[in-house]
Amino acid sequence: MDVAELVDELTIICGADGVVSDAAARRTYESDGLLQYKVQPGAVVLPTTTEQVSRVVALCYRHEIPWVARGSGTGLSGGALPVSDGVLIVLSRMRRILEVDLVNQRVVLEPGVTNKEISLAVAPAHFYPPDPSSQIVCSIGGNIAENSGGLHCFKYGFTTNYVTGLEIVLPDGRVVELGGKEMDAPGYDLIGAFVGSEGTLGIATRITLRIVPLPQTVRTLIAYFEGVGPAGQTVSDIVADGALPGAIEMMDNAAIGACEEATHVGLPVDAGAALIVELDGPEAECEARFSGVVDICERNGATDVRVAADEAERELIWKARKAAFAAMGRLAPNYYVQDGVIPRTRLGEVLERIASLGREYDLVVANVFHAGDGNLHPLVCYDGSVPGEAKRAEECAGLILQACLDAGGSITGEHGVGIDKKRFMTGMFSDDDLAVFQRLRCSFDPEQRANPGKVMPTPRLCGEIPGPYRQHPLEAAGIAERV
Numbered sequence: 001m002d003v004a005e006l007v008d009e010l011t012i013i014c015g016a017d018g019v020v021s022d023a024a025a026r027r028t029y030e031s032d033g034l035l036q037y038k039v040q041p042g043a044v045v046l047p048t049t050t051e052q053v054s055r056v057v058a059l060c061y062r063h064e065i066p067w068v069a070r071g072s073g074t075g076l077s078g079g080a081l082p083v084s085d086g087v088l089i090v091l092s093r094m095r096r097i098l099e100v101d102l103v104n105q106r107v108v109l110e111p112g113v114t115n116k117e118i119s120l121a122v123a124p125a126h127f128y129p130p131d132p133s134s135q136i137v138c139s140i141g142g143n144i145a146e147n148s149g150g151l152h153c154f155k156y157g158f159t160t161n162y163v164t165g166l167e168i169v170l171p172d173g174r175v176v177e178l179g180g181k182e183m184d185a186p187g188y189d190l191i192g193a194f195v196g197s198e199g200t201l202g203i204a205t206r207i208t209l210r211i212v213p214l215p216q217t218v219r220t221l222i223a224y225f226e227g228v229g230p231a232g233q234t235v236s237d238i239v240a241d242g243a244l245p246g247a248i249e250m251m252d253n254a255a256i257g258a259c260e261e262a263t264h265v266g267l268p269v270d271a272g273a274a275l276i277v278e279l280d281g282p283e284a285e286c287e288a289r290f291s292g293v294v295d296i297c298e299r300n301g302a303t304d305v306r307v308a309a310d311e312a313e314r315e316l317i318w319k320a321r322k323a324a325f326a327a328m329g330r331l332a333p334n335y336y337v338q339d340g341v342i343p344r345t346r347l348g349e350v351l352e353r354i355a356s357l358g359r360e361y362d363l364v365v366a367n368v369f370h371a372g373d374g375n376l377h378p379l380v381c382y383d384g385s386v387p388g389e390a391k392r393a394e395e396c397a398g399l400i401l402q403a404c405l406d407a408g409g410s411i412t413g414e415h416g417v418g419i420d421k422k423r424f425m426t427g428m429f430s431d432d433d434l435a436v437f438q439r440l441r442c443s444f445d446p447e448q449r450a451n452p453g454k455v456m457p458t459p460r461l462c463g464e465i466p467g468p469y470r471q472h473p474l475e476a477a478g479i480a481e482r483v
């Protein structure tokens with residue numbers, strides 16, 4: 001059946017204002033934050049309850065129609081890229097905070113609640129630590145699907161460390177509960193499997209999260225260096241000294257220049273690198289550690305160390321850092337953001353390789369990243385209106401990811417695989433590894449209608465054995481074909 005034929009039934013389920021079928025309006029949803037890919041969805045629905053989500057998915061299941069879940073559409077790997085013959089299920093209208101349980105340090109939410117709203121809902125004594133720079137818009141449902149990180153993950157961990165319960169709609173429309181408010185539910189860790197599954201195992205419709213007390217004190221500094229080499233060494237030395245900063249972030253010269261131009265907070269545009277270090281915790285411990293961090297910066301040749309005197313100054317430092325992606329518009333009309341991970345000790349060497357790739361491809365590559373986690377975000381700047389430049393940028397970004405793999409790292413730290421990086425999966429995982437992923441996926445979604453074509457490098461049929469080509473029984477019966 002064609003997806004257009006489902007529109008009447010979708011309207012019965014979600015109401016007339018909960019379905020977008022008009023071609024012009026559907027274009028709003030043709031990309032996520034990775035604008036290099038565009039696909040117009042067959043139909044878009046905006047459900048407001050779990051029951052509506054379940055009925056939409058069950059309808060798709062009955063009519064063999066694929067679907068893709070979408071939160072706020074800020075993903076950077078094309079995870080929420082629609083399929084043209086399918087339904088895009090947008091969760092952004094499900095944004096109720098259902099319960100704030102400060103005594104037990106839990107919060108229960110619908111998937112469309114933004115990341116920032118969670119910390120606001122539990123303030124002033126608590127907060128929710130994973131904080132992507134997109135936190136004012138990205139949804140907790142999207143954070144769960146991507147296992148999102150952020151500035152504070154070096155100390156506090158990623159989304160997966162905070163989810164204790166999930167209600168999910170399975171790809172056949174059934175609603176199931178995983179976990180609850182307790183920390184470690186017995187049995188297989190299905191929540192662990194779901195977090196980071198990029199919308200391929202079902203749709204999270206209710207989420208229970210752990211929250212933590214706000215630290216007593218926060219001390220923040222920004223130190224400037226002649227280059228990324230000494231700044232990288234400073235990161236290693238701070239960690240080796242036993243400090244566990246709440247955040248430890250780095251920007252190179254190109255990123256500093258763009259951020260200063262965008263925010264005018266007073267960053268020195270001639271600095272080779274800037275390192276932001278934030279310590280948080282009990283006042284006495286912070287005080288004791290902080291002077292040690294300043295000493296380490298100075299020992300590594302910091303040209304200036306500025307300590308935030310108050311909350312206003314601290315906010316200015318973070319304003320500059322959080323504006324980094326948007327500030328790239330100052331360098332070029334378009335950019336391609338990469339998200340690779342490397343062992344922290346190899347920062348200098350990999351950044352040098354990235355710089356040489358930038359020279360080779362004649363493109364500016366700015367670096368702004370979670371230095372503590374070794375999670376690089378090289379931003380390959382280009383002008384899409386110059387013929388061939390987008391292609392060059394994509395190639396350069398691919399080689400940057402390869403450099404991360406060569407250094408013993410990973411193809412993604414927090415942005416997921418999506419459509420963009422699935423071709424790199426074979427560089428990181430063996431055929432056996434991929435077969436195990438596929439079996440897990442098939443146990444949730446045997447027909448593979450949830451976010452098809454994402455994450456796995458080459459789509460396999462469920463039950464297909466990896467290795468040399470063998471005809472699958474469904475192929476033999478003429479029901480499915482390899483593409």
Ligand SMILES: Cc1cc2nc3c(=O)[nH]c(=O)nc-3n(C[C@H](O)[C@H](O)[C@H](O)COP(=O)(O)OP(=O)(O)OC[C@H]3O[C@@H](n4cnc5c(N)ncnc54)[C@H](O)[C@@H]3O)c2cc1C
Pocket residue numbers: 032033068069070071072073074075076078079080091111131132133134137138139140141142143144145146147148149150151198199200202203204205325326414415451
């Ligand atoms: C300027 C900027 C800065 C960013 N900074 C960071 C950062 O610091 N750290 C970081 O980790 N990321 C960052 N991101 C990436 C992005 O914001 C995160 O990946 C975020 O979690 C995506 O949330 P979303 O609601 O926009 O999800 P979407 O983009 O809508 O979807 C992302 C994926 O989640 C799936 N999905 C969405 N909702 C659900 C659901 N309820 N159930 C199941 N699957 C679902 C989709 O199918 C898709 O695969 C940044 C993005 C931008 C644009």
